[in-house]
Amino acid sequence: MPADMAHSASPAIRKERIQLVDAANRPCGSAERALMRRFHFWHRATYVFVLNARQELCIQVRTMTKEVFPGHYDLATGGVVGAGEPVHVAAQRELAEELGVEGVRLRPCFDFRFAEQGNHIFGSVFLARYDGPLRLQAEEVADALWMPIADALRLERATPDSRLALQLMLERGLLSQET
Template sequence: MGELVDRVDEQDRVRGVVDRGEAITHHWLHRVATTVCRDGEGRILVHRRAADMSRFPGQYNFLVGGAAEVGESYEEAAARELTEEIGVRVPVRFAFKFLCRGEISPYWLGVHDAVVRTDITPDPDEIAWHAWVTEDELREMARRPTFVADSLYALDRYLSRGEAARADPLP
């Protein structure tokens, strides 16, 4: 068996434990936790996924994250994924979640905020390239077909929250 995740229902209640690959194949809901990383100047981290990734290879994204493991909260998963993917341990703050119908499979997507004031060390197996960009630059990049389509649903929600919701409340 591969990566185990909680299978959840339309209200995000746990209904069992399944293999993530099986959840995707059968379009069973599960949880994914992501983080929007900003630097000290308020710029947003954008990255290109490695070319050999199983999902969205070589595409650009502004969300760092992945599946929540069995019993893991969205916040725990988001913090773990930051460490695994970009090599940092910083506080994450839950922003919102929504049922994402996804290009490959549906899932509950938890989106978090984090401020990263240290150098990052991307895992080359996950991230091939990265840069810090302004919101306007991110909007422009997101118009390209090489941007992960699923993340666009989150981008609209994230940017529509307004400046006050995206202020730097984290230490």
């Protein structure tokens, strides 16, 4: 999805200040989200993989109004890191906003780089275990479902950054496709 899709986001989201980083992931300023998307600036984002006791992954269906990859599956919850915001705080915030999940321990896993389709991201990956109810953020999450990791990997319309993060989790032995 072209990065100039930021016009579909609400005015408040477009004006949100995002932490910008250089090619080595060092903070180098901030910009409004719309400018970050338009100029393909490097920025930070969080990816929280939520597993239940049956080792199923919580998959989100992105709303059609999302600025990037509308209607696609997100294999992790998360989002961009605000200006001056620590990544673990951003991960907790996104988990609470998108799924209504609070007070859950987030296990930091690793950081990775993603540069594709107009996105330039340094991603921070976390793992959470959760079996409670979900309260979806209607503006961003159309639906959520639980599925085995192997099935999640087969989803054709998964966002490429969350797919890469999941593949890296598997390669590093932090998750398994076995249930």
